[in-house]
Amino acid sequence: MTKGQYDHELPDGYPAEYEADVVLRDGATAHLRPITPSDAELLVAFYARVSEQSKYYRFFAPYPQLSDRDVARFTTVDYHDRLALIVTVGDEMIGVGRYERTGRSTAEVAFLIEDAHQGRGLGQLLLEHLAQAARENGIHRFVAEVLPDNRKMITVFAEAGYKVAREFEDGVIMVEFDIAPTDTSFGVMQAREQRSEALSIARLLTPSSVAVIGASRRQGTIGNALLRNLRDGGFPGRLYAVNTDTQAMPGTEIEGVPAYPTIREVSDTVDLAVVAVKAEMVADVVLDCAAKGVRGLVVVSSGFAEIGDEGRKRQRYLVGLARSYGMRVIGPNALGVINTADGVSLNATLSPLMPSKGRVAFFCQSGALGVPILADMVGRGLGLSTFVSAGNRADVSGNDLMQFWYSDEATEVVLLYLESLGNPRKFSRVARRLAGRKPVIALKSGRATQGVPVGQMVRRSQLPPATIESLFRQSGLIGVDTTGELFDVAQLLAHQPLPKGRRVAIVSNSDALTLLALDTMAGCGLDVAGDPHNLSPDATASDFGVALSEVFADDRVHSVVVIYTPPVQSNGAEVAQVLAAAAAGSDKPVVSTFLASRSVPAELRVPDEDGGAARGSIPSFLNPQYAVGALAKATQYAEWRRRSDSRIPDLPDVDTAGGEDFVAEFLQRHPGGADLDEADRQRLLSFYGITVLPAFPVLSADEAVDRAADLGFEVILKATAEQWRMRPDLADIWRHIHDEDDMRAAWAEMTQTFGVASDPGRAQFVVQKMAPPGVPVVISTIEDVSFGPVVTFGLSGVATDLLGDRSYRMPPLTTRDAAEMVREVKASPLLYGYRGSDPVDISAIENLLHRVSRLTLDLEEVVRLDLRSVLVSAQGACVLDTRVRIAPNEKPRQDTPARRLT
Numbered sequence: 001m002t003k004g005q006y007d008h009e010l011p012d013g014y015p016a017e018y019e020a021d022v023v024l025r026d027g028a029t030a031h032l033r034p035i036t037p038s039d040a041e042l043l044v045a046f047y048a049r050v051s052e053q054s055k056y057y058r059f060f061a062p063y064p065q066l067s068d069r070d071v072a073r074f075t076t077v078d079y080h081d082r083l084a085l086i087v088t089v090g091d092e093m094i095g096v097g098r099y100e101r102t103g104r105s106t107a108e109v110a111f112l113i114e115d116a117h118q119g120r121g122l123g124q125l126l127l128e129h130l131a132q133a134a135r136e137n138g139i140h141r142f143v144a145e146v147l148p149d150n151r152k153m154i155t156v157f158a159e160a161g162y163k164v165a166r167e168f169e170d171g172v173i174m175v176e177f178d179i180a181p182t183d184t185s186f187g188v189m190q191a192r193e194q195r196s197e198a199l200s201i202a203r204l205l206t207p208s209s210v211a212v213i214g215a216s217r218r219q220g221t222i223g224n225a226l227l228r229n230l231r232d233g234g235f236p237g238r239l240y241a242v243n244t245d246t247q248a249m250p251g252t253e254i255e256g257v258p259a260y261p262t263i264r265e266v267s268d269t270v271d272l273a274v275v276a277v278k279a280e281m282v283a284d285v286v287l288d289c290a291a292k293g294v295r296g297l298v299v300v301s302s303g304f305a306e307i308g309d310e311g312r313k314r315q316r317y318l319v320g321l322a323r324s325y326g327m328r329v330i331g332p333n334a335l336g337v338i339n340t341a342d343g344v345s346l347n348a349t350l351s352p353l354m355p356s357k358g359r360v361a362f363f364c365q366s367g368a369l370g371v372p373i374l375a376d377m378v379g380r381g382l383g384l385s386t387f388v389s390a391g392n393r394a395d396v397s398g399n400d401l402m403q404f405w406y407s408d409e410a411t412e413v414v415l416l417y418l419e420s421l422g423n424p425r426k427f428s429r430v431a432r433r434l435a436g437r438k439p440v441i442a443l444k445s446g447r448a449t450q451g452v453p454v455g456q457m458v459r460r461s462q463l464p465p466a467t468i469e470s471l472f473r474q475s476g477l478i479g480v481d482t483t484g485e486l487f488d489v490a491q492l493l494a495h496q497p498l499p500k501g502r503r504v505a506i507v508s509n510s511d512a513l514t515l516l517a518l519d520t521m522a523g524c525g526l527d528v529a530g531d532p533h534n535l536s537p538d539a540t541a542s543d544f545g546v547a548l549s550e551v552f553a554d555d556r557v558h559s560v561v562v563i564y565t566p567p568v569q570s571n572g573a574e575v576a577q578v579l580a581a582a583a584a585g586s587d588k589p590v591v592s593t594f595l596a597s598r599s600v601p602a603e604l605r606v607p608d609e610d611g612g613a614a615r616g617s618i619p620s621f622l623n624p625q626y627a628v629g630a631l632a633k634a635t636q637y638a639e640w641r642r643r644s645d646s647r648i649p650d651l652p653d654v655d656t657a658g659g660e661d662f663v664a665e666f667l668q669r670h671p672g673g674a675d676l677d678e679a680d681r682q683r684l685l686s687f688y689g690i691t692v693l694p695a696f697p698v699l700s701a702d703e704a705v706d707r708a709a710d711l712g713f714e715v716i717l718k719a720t721a722e723q724w725r726m727r728p729d730l731a732d733i734w735r736h737i738h739d740e741d742d743m744r745a746a747w748a749e750m751t752q753t754f755g756v757a758s759d760p761g762r763a764q765f766v767v768q769k770m771a772p773p774g775v776p777v778v779i780s781t782i783e784d785v786s787f788g789p790v791v792t793f794g795l796s797g798v799a800t801d802l803l804g805d806r807s808y809r810m811p812p813l814t815t816r817d818a819a820e821m822v823r824e825v826k827a828s829p830l831l832y833g834y835r836g837s838d839p840v841d842i843s844a845i846e847n848l849l850h851r852v853s854r855l856t857l858d859l860e861e862v863v864r865l866d867l868r869s870v871l872v873s874a875q876g877a878c879v880l881d882t883r884v885r886i887a888p889n890e891k892p893r894q895d896t897p898a899r900r901l902t
């Protein structure tokens with residue numbers, strides 16, 4: 001292996017003077033430079049095995065460039081004020097890290113640290129090594145970055161006495177390690193994952209050379225179409241056709257492209273392989289690609305997870321194989337990828353139409369929809385940056401792409417067509433981060449419950465369809481219902497600024513269309529800024545000009561809708577020119593309904609250097625409802641972006657480790673999972689600072705009286721069985737008890753109403769101290785197949801239940817999320833003081849919501865958590881009744897060989 005074989009782009013912020021030649025302890029020299037994401041990526045792409053006696057790490061499934069006898073060695077050198085970690089294989093250095101001393105005791109680790117939930121990951125080993133090296137060098141502390149969702153790991157550190165220091169804007173937490181003088185074992189670490197993910201996707205999407213494997217000579221076949229589309233899409237790099245049925249002879253061509261029987265015979269390097277051979281042959285092709293040093297695969301072939309168990313096995317094998325050679329895979333069963341960037345112009349898809357270069361990126365989960373959707377984009381003249389239809393998403397997922405687009409400068413707007421959300425816990429975090437930087441418009445199908453095609457791979461959400469919109473909104477996603485709307489909103493956001501508020505001015509020469517616009521505005525929360533400028537049907541361009549200059553100058557106007565219906569003697573071009581001139585340079589977004597167009601008409605276009613529509617171009621919609629609808633979505637998104645009070649509260653009293661230990665111990669007692677009894681529920685919730693008013697099971701009237709006396713009256717006597725709780729026709733399941741006589745009378749009555757216990761040994765009633773009166777509310781969590789954990793809130797009662805009056809959010813909850821959850825339910829006025837009642841302590845509800853959210857995120861095994869009776873009053877919240885279920889976590893981990901150390 002030679003130096004320079006890997007990319008060494010330095011991340012921002014590393015001064016060049018960190019580069020230097022240094023002499024290693026054993027006398028060898030090495031060129032020292034900061035570790036880069038690609039170094040780190042390279043390192044974690046190895047499987048490593050540790051020889052306990054030495055500091056040598058053996059790679060047994062190495063990069064193609066390394067043989068399985070290669071041994072990586074980690075050496076630490078002291079270089080001026082910095083320590084450097086040098087990773088060498090044989091005589092060659094494959095990675096260099098530096099950790100920096102400030103004073104004599106602090107060092108910083110600039111490393112990618114790999115997730116090591118299962119066993120000891122390479123990142124963990126690196127850390128152990130660093131700790132050792134630090135100790136040897138008299139360094140007592142260093143700092144590493146951790147992603148906040150890795151709570152388990154943070155807990156491990158906290159327990160071991162490491163400080164979790166600061167939380168940064170993009171959610172990275174710095175952990176400070178105090179290096180103990182003796183052995184230190186590190187827990188799970190994951191950092192810079194996003195940067196590394198983005199980097200590998202960027203490489204995959206910008207190949208200099210591409211081979212189509214299975215490039216058929218027969219027109220009309222998939223392999224042939226892929227080759228032609230690449231060729232005709234203007235790919236400027238080197239293109240090769242691979243077809244086993246060709247001669248290994250110079251000059252052999254398919255579709256005018258140099259052809260070879262296998263990729264191994266291509267004399268050039270190949271960056272990307274587009275694979276369209278029968279599923280059974282894909283693994284062999286992958287091995288050939290690995291030998292060739294290919295970096296990425298787009299596997300179009302079907303016959304994988306979508307066909308059942310056998311295909312799933314084949315898919316796992318494919319991904320494992322590819323990743324063990326450091327290759328990323330798009331697919332299998334993929335439509336492919338497009339990258340319109342200058343100098344790339346890559347159309348590795350089955351779509352013969354390639355949209356022009358633009359600022360919109362598109363992740364399309366459906367292959368079948370991909371082709372018509374791309375055609376629609378071309379029809380609308382909507383420019384594209386990248387398009388990915390990743391098929392079964394066995395390796396590269398929508399989440400990965402969102403991470404890539406976060407830092408992709410060519411992309412300003414992201415479109416998602418989703419059928420399911422992959423890893424939902426990750427989805428909300430990644431989406432929220434991306435949406436904080438650029439608009440993300442999402443169309444989610446898979447809401448229907450009837451008539452769903454058999455064998456559909458999509459996991460169906462159990463949540464009421466309307467809640468999907470609110471879950472999207474929480475993450476800052478712009479949810480839409482149709483592909484038309486997807487592009488309408490994209491047209492607007494790709495070309496116009498975000499509205500600064502809700503007030504809209506309408507300038508129109510059609511009363512009928514103005515009315516339609518006003519109706520739509522009323523329905524979607526936009527306000528009218530003053531009276532509409534209703535011009536006569538035969539208004540001239542200068543009439544429009546006067547009205548437009550007024551609204552653009554008016555500070556009360558946040559955005560402008562222009563409706564123009566041309567009279568018979570059309571002067572459309574003139575009106576368009578006037579509009580374009582009036583809008584130029586304005587920071588108010590403008591939308592129009594103009595000559596029944598649904599793109600950016602030539603007159604309203606600000607051309608960019610490629611002849612496309614640049615920012616400032618004014619999109620035009622088929623009718624004013626579409627225009628206003630798109631504006632409303634943009635306005636909501638802009639409001640989300642402006643929110644400043646979105647903080648995830650700290651909850652310092654939460655004892656995650658206590659909760660985890662409890663769950664582990666509970667699962668030992670109940671290996672298959674079980675509902676928790678009263679005492680266990682109290683204990684578990686106490687780790688999260690949730691106090692439940694104790695309830696004492698009683699078996700007889702005498703016992704009930706004794707208990708009540710112990711507690712001191714006032715108490716309640718409550719029936720506990722599930723079947724009674726749910727029956728609206730029965731009298732109250734609990735009674736307020738003042739004294740012994742009350743208790744005896746109530747006992748007699750209630751045992752009469754609810755029947756005598758079938759099992760006399762099992763208590764059917766509990767005695768509980770009387771809680772202060774308040775409004776009863778419910779807080780629960782649901783584990784949804786599509787969205788992952790979801791926290792819900794509502795007021796108790798049959799009516800609110802029937803109406804489904806609940807709010808839903810994905811954890812973690814920000815302070816804003818919790819506040820909105822409470823306000824959003826229709827019955828919420830009862831909490832804020834209704835008809836003379838005292839307002840309740842809203843912050844107590846919000847506090848409980850945060851604790852429940854945190855517990856759900858921390859303890860995945862808690863599959864159900866209901867605080868099903870919480871009384872809230874002006875004095876606070878009192879939790880009366882809960883239900884909790886713990887079950888073993890059977891979700892398969894998304895481990896791939898490159899991420900696991902075996």
Ligand SMILES: CC(=O)SCCNC(=O)CCNC(=O)[C@H](O)C(C)(C)COP(=O)(O)OP(=O)(O)OC[C@H]1O[C@@H](n2cnc3c(N)ncnc32)[C@H](O)[C@@H]1OP(=O)(O)O
Nearest residue numbers: 214216217222243244245276277301302333334335367368
């Ligand atoms: C919903 C969407 O649209 S998204 C897209 C999802 N993907 C799909 O729908 C793809 C579905 N189709 C498949 O998966 C098919 O199996 C395909 C397209 C991969 C292969 O199609 P087939 O026509 O069966 O392939 P076939 O075995 O005939 O080989 C095609 C060509 O590749 C060549 N070939 C076969 N194996 C290899 C190989 N290992 N290496 C190189 N070339 C090969 C053959 O020589 C043949 O060339 P020819 O047509 O010039 O004679």
